[in-house]
Amino acid sequence: MKKETTLMYALIPLLFLIGSLFYAIQIAHIDVHIPILVSAFFAAGVAIFGLNYTWNEIEEGVVETIKMALGAIIILMIIGMVVGTWIQSGVVPTMIFYGLKILSPGIFLPATLIICAIVSVATGSSWTTAATVGIALIGVGEGLGIPRHIVAGAIISGAYMGDKLSPLSDTTNLAPAMAGTDLFTHIKHMLYTTVPSFIISIILFGFIGTKYTGAALNTEMIDGILSTLSGNFNISPLLLLVPVIVIGAVIMKVPAIPGLFGGAILGGIAAMIFQGASLATVFSTLHYGYEGESGLEMVDSLLNRGGLDSMMWTVSLIICAMILGGIMEKTQMLETLALKILSVAHTTGNLILVTILTPIFVNSVAGDQYLAIVVPGRMFKGAYEEKGLHPKNLSRSLEDAGTLTSPLIPWNTCGAYMIATLGLAPWTYVPYCFLNLINPIVAIIYGYTGFSIEKIEKKKVEAEAEV
Template structure:
């Protein structure tokens, strides 16, 4: 990581103006891309004043965008895939079987468990939310469960992928940054993940008791009948989303897996559902709509297509450009060093690591929240005799999972574009994202208590 050439005064000015620009856009409901654009312009002017050239800054932005090109492709593919899964009958099939067999269950708790399992196999929160999340939200609308509450459970389960999935790009970035193996990291992370998962599941179980599904009425029967009249329903259609999970688990890159599933979905739409080819192309780019005698079904089966992803791709472009400048100029390095300079204890180091990772994720993105504390704090952990696996655990328990709670973060924006539900609505119910940092901080202080007891025992023995 490069040392910063920027004075401390200008560093604080850049960070302050960046946050003001972004938060102002959210409050005034201005397209967030303009907030990032203003931040980039302001930061560039101040960085040029501190010795950086325009060419250097443009190369930093170019490098960051090139490294994330697969993310942009994936966004567009997911926009297309959601439309095709509706046209091909995949989502209607999920709704059909969900309506028939999910009655009488604690739907909120079942959703959390299901999405957490799927996310580990898929290795991506984005894929999980757009894969099973859309269908689950459709069921929630029919069953009368508030969609923002259910989305909280979906997001909680989906972001377990970035904590422990062996095929998660973010988790592998953590492993690469800290030079540790998957097995080493997993054994450490499970110490906090298991209690986090248990507490989160318990909370969803008790919240979900209020929304247990016991519905037997003509509306549900009419809904099922409408699906049957308009689509060929078969459990074999569930092989499409299952294929993405299987391919991801086998190591196929997400872009390729989604592309293959998209092609298969187009074939199924035309061959099985007898959809018109021109209508399919329109659905891919402009989104899917259906007109049946069921208003509920018409409301559920709606997607935005590739076009709906343009706005989020622009925002992510702005976020990546800004975070690339922060990272490559070493802008945040002096601040992190000052915060960690006088740390003397295990629990203080973990607490500050967590806050640094959360702050960096909030200011820029998850990758910066992983790379900067990972590279800058390794020596400090070694100095205090703490294993790097604890550093990995702290980062994944804090900065990695906090992303969907930050309204201007790419994760939150993606969720909003896909579901239409703003961050402020679902965030209070994203239980795991709150419980995870709390548990890791508790563990740090339990270590202090345990160490204190061991020291006292040694002192007593030596007397």
């Protein structure tokens, strides 16, 4: 006979997970896959020996949970193909080229925000944006006498704005999968919180940047990127038709998987037409990603990426996290934790509040943005259904907090990466990550005012999930 899953039994695996990840990230500096898997089997041991579950029951829960993420996993694999062919075709280089063209001395900080957002939307990666264009912009900013940590705030704000809204981003695909909605419904719903936060950020950076108006802009690094891009790719506005067509397909409600796969194929066709690539090269890029030698290391590190293989690290991490989540859900550990947290969430506003605070907590103690989306997503899904709230409200909240606060925490993988890549001192840049700070606050305000919080009948939610 099974025992009741008390708070103590639910906390033991959670505390073990926190300890394992802390050791892996802060002490051993190793990948998080194995600690998560070890924590999953530790949770299974607690369930078997402490709660009298059988392995067959636990395995059933794991398989069912992984099934829920298969749609996102397929999309991620296709996204890797899209990234590869869009780089090879010149689509991404063209977007970066025209984005860099908008630089002007008087609006450097707002322009930095916008450029990083454009590059991040195009690539689906905040990390790649920071490590390439971000590094160049740091140099330009210092040439203008703008402190590094202020420029970094604009870079991180823009990079995560683009990452959050890009259909090529892994977290943007993961959040709706956890909540039970589709990718493009999720992206459209995020506009309500992201656009106002982005506009406020532009205004704040514009205000700060007024003191640098009239300064001479040192564009040596930017010119190097522009000349390298134009020297290695046929830059043409016609290439922008590829993303326009894909966006048009989204507006026409084409499902994500065939729509994105079509984008990958269009990218391959454009590569053959505009860049003279062979069919064999396109096929290789779809699998292994784009590989080129431009003569400028910064450009190579930005563009040598993509392909189906590039997503396997993320796919494997998601599967590891879903194994842990499946065990904790099947054994009612997540439910026990959620009920404890939800005991204070009697209203929609309180529910949104705890949904925002929980990913921040997971980002702080576990140090990984994927877990900050997966764990709260699995915990709160039922609560949103019971309150008749559309699952897109949950997926949006997961990204408003889980994705955006990850670079603000120095010991989080994202925070540590930004500090190392941009050459920052911990915490100094955080006050200037305006979008990352404002967006969760906007989400909480919406929760209490009811603005953009869409309700839906439970039967309709189930019907949409099946579709």
